[in-house]
Amino acid sequence: MDEKMMNGMFLRNFLVTIKRFKLACGLNIVGLSVAFGAFIVILMQVSYERGFDKGYPRQVYRVEVKDSTMHEAILARPMIDVLLAGSPAIAQGTMRPCYLDNRYVSLERNGAKVAYIEPYTTIYPDDFEVFGYELTEGTREAFDDHTKLILPQSMARKFFGTESAIGKLVTFEMGEKSTVEVGAVYRDFPANSSVPNCIKQKIAPEEHKNSWGAQNYWCFVTLWPGSDPEEAARQMTQAYAAFGKPDWISGEPNFILQPIEEVYYDKTVGYDTAPKGNRTTMTLLLSIALLVIGIAAVNFVNFATSLTPLRIKNINTRKVLGSPVGTLRAELIFESVGISLLGFGLGLLWVYLLADTGFNELISGGISFSTYSGVIWLGLGVALGVGILAGIYPAVYTTSFPPALVLKGTFGLSPKGRKLRTALIGFQFVVSLGLIVAAMFMQLQNRYMRSLDTGMDHDQVVIVNLSRDLAKSEMKNTLVNRLKEDASIEDVAFSGMRVGCSDTYMRWGRGLADGRSIHFTCLPVSWNFCRVMGLPTIEGRDFEEEDDLRTGAFIFNQTAMSEFDMTLDDRVFGHRSDLVPIVGVVKDFNFASLRNEIAPMCFYQFGKEAWYDLSVAYIKIKGDPFAGAAHIKRTVAELDPLYPVDIEFYDTVFDALYRKELKVTTLITVFSLLAVVLSLVGVFGLVVFETQYRRKEIGVRKVMGATVAEILAMFNRSFVRLVLICFVVAAPLAWYGVREWLGTFAYRTPVYWWVFAVSLAIVLFITLATVTIQSWRAATANPVEAFKTE
Numbered sequence: 056m057d058e059k060m061m062n063g064m065f066l067r068n069f070l071v072t073i074k075r076f077k078l079a080c081g082l083n084i085v086g087l088s089v090a091f092g093a094f095i096v097i098l099m100q101v102s103y104e105r106g107f108d109k110g111y112p113r114q115v116y117r118v119e120v121k122d123s124t125m126h127e128a129i130l131a132r133p134m135i136d137v138l139l140a141g142s143p144a145i146a147q148g149t150m151r152p153c154y155l156d157n158r159y160v161s162l163e164r165n166g167a168k169v170a171y172i173e174p175y176t177t178i179y180p181d182d183f184e185v186f187g188y189e190l191t192e193g194t195r196e197a198f199d200d201h202t203k204l205i206l207p208q209s210m211a212r213k214f215f216g217t218e219s220a221i222g223k224l225v226t227f228e229m230g231e232k233s234t235v236e237v238g239a240v241y242r243d244f245p246a247n248s249s250v251p252n253c254i255k256q257k258i259a260p261e262e263h264k265n266s267w268g269a270q271n272y273w274c275f276v277t278l279w280p281g282s283d284p285e286e287a288a289r290q291m292t293q294a295y296a297a298f299g300k301p302d303w304i305s306g307e308p309n310f311i312l313q314p315i316e317e318v319y320y321d322k323t324v325g326y327d328t329a330p331k332g333n334r335t336t337m338t339l340l341l342s343i344a345l346l347v348i349g350i351a352a353v354n355f356v357n358f359a360t361s362l363t364p365l366r367i368k369n370i371n372t373r374k375v376l377g378s379p380v381g382t383l384r385a386e387l388i389f390e391s392v393g394i395s396l397l398g399f400g401l402g403l404l405w406v407y408l409l410a411d412t413g414f415n416e417l418i419s420g421g422i423s424f425s426t427y428s429g430v431i432w433l434g435l436g437v438a439l440g441v442g443i444l445a446g447i448y449p450a451v452y453t454t455s456f457p458p459a460l461v462l463k464g465t466f467g468l469s470p471k472g473r474k475l476r477t478a479l480i481g482f483q484f485v486v487s488l489g490l491i492v493a494a495m496f497m498q499l500q501n502r503y504m505r506s507l508d509t510g511m512d513h514d515q516v517v518i519v520n521l522s523r524d525l526a527k528s529e530m531k532n533t534l535v536n537r538l539k540e541d542a543s544i545e546d547v548a549f550s551g552m553r554v555g556c557s558d559t560y561m562r563w564g565r566g567l568a569d570g571r572s573i574h575f576t577c578l579p580v581s582w583n584f585c586r587v588m589g590l591p592t593i594e595g596r597d598f599e600e601e602d603d604l605r606t607g608a609f610i611f612n613q614t615a616m617s618e619f620d621m622t623l624d625d626r627v628f629g630h631r632s633d634l635v636p637i638v639g640v641v642k643d644f645n646f647a648s649l650r651n652e653i654a655p656m657c658f659y660q661f662g663k664e665a666w667y668d669l670s671v672a673y674i675k676i677k678g679d680p681f682a683g684a685a686h687i688k689r690t691v692a693e694l695d696p697l698y699p700v701d702i703e704f705y706d707t708v709f710d711a712l713y714r715k716e717l718k719v720t721t722l723i724t725v726f727s728l729l730a731v732v733l734s735l736v737g738v739f740g741l742v743v744f745e746t747q748y749r750r751k752e753i754g755v756r757k758v759m760g761a762t763v764a765e766i767l768a769m770f771n772r773s774f775v776r777l778v779l780i781c782f783v784v785a786a787p788l789a790w791y792g793v794r795e796w797l798g799t800f801a802y803r804t805p806v807y808w809w810v811f812a813v814s815l816a817i818v819l820f821i822t823l824a825t826v827t828i829q830s831w832r833a834a835t836a837n838p839v840e841a842f843k844t845e
Contacts, residue, residue: 399434
């Protein structure tokens, strides 16, 4: 038989098999489609995480510094200038602030003036070469000109539609207004890049040029081909040592070059505002993807073997008529591959449909076939592999019985076959139990983090970012007075940044009057901030309004006072190099996210010569919060009609801080439940197998007086025993995995014993229900029919 005829025969028999065994083939195809769909979606998320900061044309390094007391990545501009000139191995070097600045900008569009709040940053010109910008408009020269703006393509379209952005004017609506011309437009960097898609501008020549105390910048470099990053870092350290260090730096600094793609998972760098991922969580997601495929493959094997009683006569007849065993096995594997590919195709359809639902929001980079084409091809390869590997055992098993043994009707009692099928189902039970435990603890941890008392009273508090004009003292006083005219506004406080809504904040290195150096987080606030946010002082006093007329004041937390061995008699250098008193101690509270432990921090009152205007307003509302929010919006509009004010309740902002964890937790929960459902399909297949082979035994038992309940108990007993054995295996594995994952959080939920008990109860209940329902038909069948068939 030539190859063409054989392929035609294989295809014809494949179609006949699908038509004959609709239920089994349908369940197999649907189960595989769901598994492949889940596999593709999970791998899109994993690819997003694993590909973070890996798309640049050259290897990029971030410059970090270590000394005896710290490991940080935020540097001062003059320090960066020394480092960039310190090694001949550096090809290009750039820097940008570690925080984005939200700028209030306006422009003319269609004859009308429109305003936006957009992120903004300054850069060095070599940013272009370091990160490989792709310009869609303008030229490279815009990076060398600090009087030109550089916009991402998405923002240029938002501002100017389909018109060219080059030469268009953008006005910064703050302080002394300035109008700047757009000089270039770059293609947006992907979502899994730490390079921000924001307004960019070359840093002004004198900005922080000699400010050694302004540690506000990251530094990134590329090296010439063949250069050793460790040697380059040593040269940078030597250059800095030769230059001489400022007095406020403690210890002997040692500079290192960290590959930028490793920054995403590195949790050892202090006060690092770079985007962060969780390697343990991604490993768990990848494991779930592989386990879901494994479960689907096990189901495939079980269903294929469960059809053996119905196919064995046909196959053995063909063997007697001369069909080679190799040909029969190849045909069965061909069927297996065909079913797997059909499942893969249907899985792609599920993924395509999910892209238009809210589920798309759970994937960090979104569901996209074009962006993740490599994942699709990998999925196709996995589908082929599953089809071949999962088809081998059923093909060999089904064709392994001599015709004479089949005629005796005893082929179904193969001990090895039954042990293998039981082991496969056991694997599914272990996976299901483990995933239920993991999903429950992730939900508990997420709920724990969102409900833990941070120490601040943020109930009925609204956050409003003010323009720089509104944040100036004169306008600020007018704003506060206008707001308090309404009875719904209880009080208004201000800070330089959103407290409790970020992982890290401004880092200060300062000296004490006695010569000691300390490093801590500094949060500039208004005099009434602690009162509005419910943060009582436990020693000394709170800020007073009169502190605005003095040299300023510090209130440190308990951790800082203890770690630095300070008292209220100590004084600390402030922002103007004046010694500023410590007037009070605030009880420890979570000023940053719950991913971090409480560190030394202070609230700082600028005094009579403010460093900058505090632009984040905290407005305490009493009564109807929505009426209060409407009053705030009206008041701001009266003072600045153009300003696009955004009012956010603190609880909403706080929840957004853990949005990523919530998304990943939801993903893992959904796919864990999916794995459980697929496992039940496998149990269904095994029950079908058992009832097919034990029909005569069931008939004999009924003739001998066994009741339906006793027969159902016979089937359920073996599955209960199997689930309990699998629980003994799964529980310690799940406990270890959960403990390792929880260890990545500074604050974590306890490992409750009842979670394991609930997972066991869920699997037992669903398994017993599935076995009982499927066995009912065999248990209630007429025994005569079983004897006739046998």
